[in-house]
Amino acid sequence: MRDRNLSRAARRELRAKQREELNELRASQREDRQKARARIDDNQRDQARQDRRERRVEQREFRRKERAAQREQRLRERRQARADAGRDLRRDLRRVDRTQARQGRFAAPFNDPGARDARRASRLVAARTAWRHGHHAHFVAWVGPVFWPYAYTDIFYYTFWPYAYDEGYWAYAYDDFFTAVFFAYPPDYYEDIYAGPYPAPATTGTARAIEPSRQVRRAVEQVCEPAEGVTAWPFADIEKRIDLHDGQRALLDELKDAAAEAADAFRTACDPKFALTPPGRLQGMISRLEATLEAVGIVRPPLEKFYEALDDEQKARFNALGPKVGRDEAQSARKEDKAMPLRANCGGEKEGLTALPMNRLEEVLKPTAAQHEKFDRLHDATGIAVETLQSACPDTIALTPVARLEATQNRLTAMLDAAETVLPPLQDFYAALSSEQKARFNRLGRETARNE
Numbered sequence: 001m002r003d004r005n006l007s008r009a010a011r012r013e014l015r016a017k018q019r020e021e022l023n024e025l026r027a028s029q030r031e032d033r034q035k036a037r038a039r040i041d042d043n044q045r046d047q048a049r050q051d052r053r054e055r056r057v058e059q060r061e062f063r064r065k066e067r068a069a070q071r072e073q074r075l076r077e078r079r080q081a082r083a084d085a086g087r088d089l090r091r092d093l094r095r096v097d098r099t100q101a102r103q104g105r106f107a108a109p110f111n112d113p114g115a116r117d118a119r120r121a122s123r124l125v126a127a128r129t130a131w132r133h134g135h136h137a138h139f140v141a142w143v144g145p146v147f148w149p150y151a152y153t154d155i156f157y158y159t160f161w162p163y164a165y166d167e168g169y170w171a172y173a174y175d176d177f178f179t180a181v182f183f184a185y186p187p188d189y190y191e192d193i194y195a196g197p198y199p200a201p202a203t204t205g206t207a208r209a210i211e212p213s214r215q216v217r218r219a220v221e222q223v224c225e226p227a228e229g230v231t232a233w234p235f236a237d238i239e240k241r242i243d244l245h246d247g248q249r250a251l252l253d254e255l256k257d258a259a260a261e262a263a264d265a266f267r268t269a270c271d272p273k274f275a276l277t278p279p280g281r282l283q284g285m286i287s288r289l290e291a292t293l294e295a296v297g298i299v300r301p302p303l304e305k306f307y308e309a310l311d312d313e314q315k316a317r318f319n320a321l322g323p324k325v326g327r328d329e330a331q332s333a334r335k336e337d338k339a340m341p342l343r344a345n346c347g348g349e350k351e352g353l354t355a356l357p358m359n360r361l362e363e364v365l366k367p368t369a370a371q372h373e374k375f376d377r378l379h380d381a382t383g384i385a386v387e388t389l390q391s392a393c394p395d396t397i398a399l400t401p402v403a404r405l406e407a408t409q410n411r412l413t414a415m416l417d418a419a420e421t422v423l424p425p426l427q428d429f430y431a432a433l434s435s436e437q438k439a440r441f442n443r444l445g446r447e448t449a450r451n452e
Helices: 008-084 098-103 113-132 151-160 169-182 214-221 235-241 246-269 278-308 312-319 327-337 355-365 369-390 401-431 435-442 446-451
Strands: none
Touching: 008 246, 008 278, 008 369, 008 401, 098 355, 151 278, 151 401, 169 278, 169 355, 169 369, 169 401, 235 246, 246 278, 278 401, 355 369, 355 435, 369 401
16 A cells, blocks of 8 residues: 555655665575585585595505515515525625716716716706796705705696706706715715706705705705695696687696695695604605605696697697797707717616615725624615616606606606615614714715715
C-alpha cells in the first residue's frame, strides 16, 4: 500500500535501489563462494604439494638405499678382483708429483699452458660481465667450508646460458668435489685457472687461501637461500620471444609453479650449517647435492612437457633463449685456439684425485698399522667414486635446455653417489684418528703447503 502512495518516479527509484541491493547481495554471495572455492583450491594445492613432498622424501630414501646397495656390491667386487689378482692396495698406491697431480684430473685438458691464458681471459670477461649484471655465470666451488655455494642458481642458468660458463665447468666441478672432501685449503699444485668474479681470488683456482671477500662471506651465509628463486628462469623472455597459444601458456604457468616449488624445496632440504672437519664438509656437500637434485627433479617434467608442446619454430626460439654474454667470447676463443674443442679428461687413472690425497694423508697423519685398514678402505672408496663420475663424463654440452637439464640431473646424481661412497669410510677413518691427527686432517692443504 505504501508503494501506491509513492509517485511513479519514486517507485522507479525504489525499485532501482532494491535491484542494486539485490545485485550487491548476489555479488557478495558470489564473492563468498569464490573465496570459499579459492580456500578449497588453496587447501587442495597445499595438500597436493605436501603429498608430493612426502613422495619425494620416500623416493629419496628409496634411491639412497638402492645406491648404498649398489655401492656395497661394487666395493665387494673390487676387493674380490684385487684379491684374485693377488694385489695389495697399499702397494698400488704410488707417489705422484705436482705434474702428475695436475694431469690426473678431469679438467687436465683445460690447463694446457699453451692455450690456457687466452681461454682464461675469455672466461674472465664472460664471468665478470655476468657478475655485473647480477648473475652467477661461473663455477664457484672453492676449497673450504662450503662446496658450490651457488649450486641452485648455477644449475638453472647453465640450463639456459651455457656459453657464459667455462667449457670445463663440469670437469672443474668433478675435480673440486674431491679436493673439497680432503683439503680444507687449496693444495700447492693448484694454479689460478678459474674465472671467478672476485677481486681477490678466494676460489679453488688460487694457490693459497686468503680472507674471503664480502661477496664470498655473503654466499656462505646464503648458501641455502636461493634468492633468485623463480627469476633464475627466463620466463619473461619466453613470453616475449615465443608466440604461445592458450594451451602452451597454461603449461608455462605449470612450469612457473614448479620453479617456485623447486626453490622452496631447495630451501627446505638444504642444510645451512657448514663444518670444518672432512666428514662434516662431505655431509654438507651431500645435503646440498640432494637439495639441488630435488629442485631439478621438480622442474624437469613440466619443462619437458612444455617443450614438447612447442612447434619446431618455437623450439628453435626457445633453444636460443638467454643472454649472449660469453657466446661471442667462446667462439672467439675457439677460433684463436685453432684446435678441436677441448673435452674433459674422462678416461684413464685420476691420480690427482685418488693417489694425491692419499699421499698427503700418509705424509701428514702417518697412520698407524691399526688405522691403515680404514685408510685402505677410504682409498678404495675414493677410486670407486672417481669411476662413478667417469661413468657420467661431462665431455659434451647438449644443444637444448631440456637436454642440458637432463645431463645436469645425471651428473648431480653421479656426484651424490660418489659422495655417499666416500662418506662411510671417511667417517670410520676419521673416528680412528687421534686428536692431533684430526687437527692436522682438518687443516690439510695449509700444512702440506708449509711442508713443501
